[in-house]
Amino acid sequence: DAGITQSPRHKVTETGTPVTLRCHQTENHRYMYWYRQDPGHGLRLIHYSYGVKDTDKGEVSDGYSVSRSKTEDFLLTLESATSSQTSVYFCAISEGRAGGTGANVLTFGAGSRLTVL
Amino acid sequence: RKEVEQDPGPFNVPEGATVAFNCTYSNSASQSFFWYRQDCRKEPKLLMSVYSSGNEDGRFTAQLNRASQYISLLIRDSKLSDSATYLCVVNIGFSGGYNKLIFGAGTRLAVHP
Numbered sequence: 001d002a003g004i005t006q007s008p009r010h011k012v013t014e015t016g017t018p019v020t021l022r023c024h025q026t027e028n029h030r031y032m033y034w035y036r037q038d039p040g041h042g043l044r045l046i047h048y049s050y051g052v053k054d055t056d057k058g059e060v061s062d063g064y065s066v067s068r069s070k071t072e073d074f075l076l077t078l079e080s081a082t083s084s085q086t087s088v089y090f091c092a093i094s095e096g097r098a099g100g101t102g103a104n105v106l107t108f109g110a111g112s113r114l115t116v117l
Numbered sequence: 118r119k120e121v122e123q124d125p126g127p128f129n130v131p132e133g134a135t136v137a138f139n140c141t142y143s144n145s146a147s148q149s150f151f152w153y154r155q156d157c158r159k160e161p162k163l164l165m166s167v168y169s170s171g172n173e174d175g176r177f178t179a180q181l182n183r184a185s186q187y188i189s190l191l192i193r194d195s196k197l198s199d200s201a202t203y204l205c206v207v208n209i210g211f212s213g214g215y216n217k218l219i220f221g222a223g224t225r226l227a228v229h230p
Contacts, residue, residue, distance in 0.1 A: 048215055058215075090160055098216055098218060099208035099216025104216075106163070109160060
């Protein structure tokens with residue numbers, strides 16, 4: 001299995017508090033992604049990174065920020081958590097730009113389950 | 118209309134059965150297609166890519182029908198271990214700096230003894 005770890009795996013927090021989720025990879029892959037998964041919806045891209053300090057928005061980026069100061073770490077921050085951000089968050093990596101085969105296949109971490117009360 | 122639609126199921130089948138799932142997509146410019154498998158409370162994992170000519174991997178066969186804009190997954194001789202949610206994924210192309218992957222909400226399969 002690819003070396004991707006997410007932390008924390010579970011978190012319960014209150015509305016208005018900041019939350020940071022961490023994704024750490026040992027594969028030296030260039031691309032890293034944060035997705036959220038909600039019942040009845042497919043996974044939706046929040047932000048992605050194509051290199052150190054190179055990040056960009058996905059389709060559901062409002063209320064989220066990211067940082068990538070090292071190849072191996074990609075942080076997702078909720079500056080002020082809201083109940084609508086209760087979700088399961090998955091980090092993913094790919095060697096090339098995801099969407100093709102081979103090096104462009106997405107590999108996911110185990111997920112972080114966030115509950116905002 | 119969702120960009121990628123799947124029947125949520127669940128599909129309840131006995132061991133040894135053959136089961137097929139369809140996934141429809143709305144963007145005719147879609148470029149590549151995949152099936153991922155997700156076990157309960159686990160991460161999605163790539164099951165197989167879907168090629169234009171159709172492809173097979175053991176008991177699993179994937180087909181693409183561009184004219185009707187759907188992909189299918191056929192599982193033969195179902196095993197208990199096949200119980201999972203199957204996610205259809207469509208790459209609709211380069212948009213906003215990245216290849217935009219659209220995930221279906223998944224089809225749940227439950228195989229019983």
